[in-house]
Amino acid sequence: MARGNRIKKDDAIYHVMIRSISEVPLFKKDRDKDIYLEEMKKRQEMHKFKVYAYCLMTNHAHFMIDANGADISKIMHGLNHKYAITFNRLHKRHGHLFQDRFKSKIVDTDRYLVVLSAYIHNNPLKIKGYEYHLEEYKYSSLKVYLGLEKDKTGLLDEDYVMKFFGSNVQVARENYMKFVYVCDYERLKKEMEFEDEKTEYRSEKTVLVRDFDPDKIMEFVAEETGTKKVMLYIKNSKNTKVARALAALLMRCLCDFKCSDICKILGNITQSRVSKLCSIGVELISTEDKYRNIIEKFISKYQSHQPQISQINQSYQAQIEQLQP
Template structure:
């Protein structure tokens, strides 16, 4: 039986759930959970999506993700593929790890979004020892919202949700705490979760546009490095850095797959493109290239 087409919108917020196959836990220990969140951060650097909330359980995990103009399927494939490879190597196993595709539901309103953060955060109450204190669970974003801990993975944007509870940071966190502990008693989101209802929520968020010309971006970077296309493929430091930035920025701003970039650049494999994307992500954190994306955005418009 063919799979149903996934309801998608490039400027929507999604409730995402990933689950392992029945015979193995998705996370065997804390290190596995740390690895998953680290891969999510790498994906965030690549695709520039926004994470509003998360909670990792033993055999599944929940996330609220703002695609921010990217393809949610590409985002989750990147994370889950990298994690499954790491998990299998670490635990010396083979075969599938995830149960089918990830599940997704488009968030349809602010009211639903607020209640959804409560539902995601309160998943931790199913864990022994956290029934009455879900904010103490390390692999949930609740403590970040309540101002009880820093975001060690630098993943969460809590400002968007908290801004709806007030402009003062301290009072907004207090009001959010009151809200989720009250709403927990009255809502049952799980009944309608992951239905096929084609709904979506856009709000007033600014979405990163990703329809720039790949050829124009390649040209801008070659001009910045003062190299031609022939020199781009010679093995020299500035050539490697230029290629890495091209691969990274084409993924970020043009929403291209590694296979698409291979066709554009020629004489390069997907594994090499993936590696160059990782190098590019490191380069843009360097002071030398920290402004390059804004420069390209200005020139490519």
């Protein structure tokens, strides 16, 4: 039976679930989980999607992802393909790792949003030792939600969910704790009582429009790197590798281009080379201060020519009121 087309929307939030084939764990070691999250962070730099919650288990993982105008299939297929190659190499195996394609479901209501976050964070519940200590599970975003740890992955935007539980951070954390936990509330509450530099949650959903003009990107990158625009089209020039890498990355992110589309723009270049240039671009914006905000700088310069960014700012007070003592 043929698989149905995946339902996708540019402004959607998705519940994404990945699972390994039955005879192989998806993550044999903690390091495998670290590798997956690190690769997801690289993809986030490339596609500018948002992660609202996550939990990685032994043979599966759950994520709440705001595609932010990007294609969720491109994000997950690229991520899972790269991870499977790395996993097989590290563990000296061959063949498929993932059970079919990833599963995704659109989060279409605020109630679904907050209940899903609790469901994701409750995944370790049946693991011995975590029945009453969900916040101690290392590969879950719950500890960040409760203010017990900073986000070490760099992936997470917990504010969007937490704002439904109150604008004051401490109040929101207490409300969320009641929402997720069924017992041992007082113990965890004591652990949360410390100073925090954040006092309010202020977060609105924005959607990044992905139809910028590639020619504008080429002009912008040439200007930012001090390179003549025409040189960006010349293959195998060591002097233009940085500029070509940044141009490829920006086109991948802001034009929603495939590698094959970028090949047509740059000319006389393979898809594998474009993929490598995008990886170099991610490395540049991650490590070089002068390029760290180049995507945001381009958007700021040219977004006035784009359609208005949509915003969602809805309350969820009826649900929260039920949590109050």
